[in-house]
Amino acid sequence: MPPSSLRVVYAFAREMHPKTSDVFIQYGTAGFRTKANLLEHVVYRMGLLAVIRSRVKNGRTIGMMITASHNLEPDNGVKLVDPDGEMLEQSWEEIATRLANVSDNDLESTTAEIIKQVNADMSLKASVFIGMDTRYTSPRLAAAASNGVIALKGTPKEFGIVTTPMLHYCVKCRNDNTYGTPTEEGYYEKIVGAFKNIRQKLPVYGEYNTTLYVDGANGVGGKKLNIIKKSLDGELDLHLYNLGGNGGKLNLNCGADFVKVSQKPPVGVEHVPFQRVASLDGDGDRIVYYYVDDKDNMILLDGDRIATLLASYVTELLKSADATDLKLGLVQTAYANGASTRYITEELKVPVSCVKTGVKHLHHAALSFDIGIYFEANGHGTVVYSEKAKKAINNISKDGEPEQRKAAQLLLNFIDMTNETVGDAISDLFLVETILCAKGINVKQWLQTYTDLPNRQLKVTVKDRNAISTTDAERRCTSPEGLQTRIDEIVSTYKSGRSFVRPSGTEDVVRVYAEADTQESADKLAAEVARAVFDLAGGVGTRPELPT
Ligand code: 16G
Ligand code: MG
Numbered sequence: 001m002p003p004s005s006l007r008v009v010y011a012f013a014r015e016m017h018p019k020t021s022d023v024f025i026q027y028g029t030a031g032f033r034t035k036a037n038l039l040e041h042v043v044y045r046m047g048l049l050a051v052i053r054s055r056v057k058n059g060r061t062i063g064m065m066i067t068a069s070h071n072l073e074p075d076n077g078v079k080l081v082d083p084d085g086e087m088l089e090q091s092w093e094e095i096a097t098r099l100a101n102v103s104d105n106d107l108e109s110t111t112a113e114i115i116k117q118v119n120a121d122m123s124l125k126a127s128v129f130i131g132m133d134t135r136y137t138s139p140r141l142a143a144a145a146s147n148g149v150i151a152l153k154g155t156p157k158e159f160g161i162v163t164t165p166m167l168h169y170c171v172k173c174r175n176d177n178t179y180g181t182p183t184e185e186g187y188y189e190k191i192v193g194a195f196k197n198i199r200q201k202l203p204v205y206g207e208y209n210t211t212l213y214v215d216g217a218n219g220v221g222g223k224k225l226n227i228i229k230k231s232l233d234g235e236l237d238l239h240l241y242n243l244g245g246n247g248g249k250l251n252l253n254c255g256a257d258f259v260k261v262s263q264k265p266p267v268g269v270e271h272v273p274f275q276r277v278a279s280l281d282g283d284g285d286r287i288v289y290y291y292v293d294d295k296d297n298m299i300l301l302d303g304d305r306i307a308t309l310l311a312s313y314v315t316e317l318l319k320s321a322d323a324t325d326l327k328l329g330l331v332q333t334a335y336a337n338g339a340s341t342r343y344i345t346e347e348l349k350v351p352v353s354c355v356k357t358g359v360k361h362l363h364h365a366a367l368s369f370d371i372g373i374y375f376e377a378n379g380h381g382t383v384v385y386s387e388k389a390k391k392a393i394n395n396i397s398k399d400g401e402p403e404q405r406k407a408a409q410l411l412l413n414f415i416d417m418t419n420e421t422v423g424d425a426i427s428d429l430f431l432v433e434t435i436l437c438a439k440g441i442n443v444k445q446w447l448q449t450y451t452d453l454p455n456r457q458l459k460v461t462v463k464d465r466n467a468i469s470t471t472d473a474e475r476r477c478t479s480p481e482g483l484q485t486r487i488d489e490i491v492s493t494y495k496s497g498r499s500f501v502r503p504s505g506t507e508d509v510v511r512v513y514a515e516a517d518t519q520e521s522a523d524k525l526a527a528e529v530a531r532a533v534f535d536l537a538g539g540v541g542t543r544p545e546l547p548t
Contacts, residue, residue: 009048010108012151017044017144019104027096029358029505031079033068036137042100043078043141047148048111049099050080054126054154056118057083063171065164066132066141067283070257073250076137085172085421087360126154131167133283134220134244163220163284165424172421192228194416195430199235201410206440211237213277215266217255218248221284221425236433241269256281256288256379261457265298276443280425286379287425291443299447304340306432307375310383311350313435314371320407321396326389329369331355331362334475334500335377338515343450354473380423385415453496455515456526463538465503465510474502486532494521499529523547
């Protein structure tokens, strides 16, 4: 493309998506995320960047998802998806940030600079898949994304309202047709089809029952389950709540993040004692389970629980298939409950690694195993299978002894049911339901595998959260001076105490995590550490109170 045609970039910007705010915005752990009314020019510019990225990748398709996940309705966001359905390569985050923040007058020249810097051949075709969540600001932003793509002569394809993982899946399929068909229907066929296949091989038995309640967070995940529900023939009896009607507000007092962080059941769900409930987040890439007991206590089964359930089942299947030479490993973050890590290492004897918060870090680390399971405690996770593992399992499914063949065939269905590109609430839901059914257990039995250490999360507002730097997968902080020593002193006075602090990647706060032997101690430990952060890292506002 001759440089003169970059004029269109400026013309579109000025006429349709002008930069109206000087607020600096940064491509963070999950793309750009802020108030929706500050985003239109950013999304337009990401449309430009997606085209450049597609050309750098030889015309392979790039994804753009318009969503602010579990944030409340007034926020929105955008993130780019790489050709294999993974998060945008990290080195491009800085490029994205630069392009998002230049003035309209400098947009054309900055675009030219970036094209040169990344060595994009602008004569190639470029393809960009665009998806959005249910926010009322999303259609407008999706249109801005399309315009960005068109301005650089790429081809946009809008998928309308889809979950984030569906978009990742479609991008992957478009670039690798062995993975599936790049449409919403293709997604259902593969994932739900695999679930139905398994159910035929593993009939319902034991304490498992097929009734599942779902909290849809008034977002896109519940809506899609409502479509899936119609195609299930009694394999799973879904009762769906918080589907976005009846005045229910997106993520407000409901959804996976609310349930996990507040440790309270969501509004809008009918609660029957001991009935298992799956709670999704607003864009359908996170899931936690919970139930309410007969005394109205909520018992949470979070991402760590799902990870351990997956690890124990995959281990069993690998044993039955006599494929134990395949290396299975699990990846967690510092937020993983200490009890889960102990259970995985000591009981399941599966190796665990701990990485920094953020899906890209977990995903990357999981790829180093033949079969890698990764989960954040907040419910984001999936399983990735190497080509070596897929081949070996496939061979056993054909040539193994009858029992081995059976296990390998189940594993193949299990692989099909997994969205390997990114954590996916819908895919994870089917994985969990399959395992509970295979083991013939109910939610109380699932809980009995280990006992979570009580924990508490708090946030502290400080002048500059980047004054906090961390090391050792965020488990220790290296600045400000003296803070880690102070945390160590505080923690040493608590039985089974553990605590760490880190700057949030999505909010202007410092996060505090604490766990200890009792809830009271965990609450107090968290508060003491929050006060240390406030004192040593430039706290703003009121000093955090100790619990009374
Ligand atoms: C983003 C991340 C999520 C992480 C969360 C932490 C992705 C797709 N999402 O939502 O994995 O748990 O940020 O938020 O990477 P925080 O930095 O504000 O604690
Ligand atoms: Mg999400």
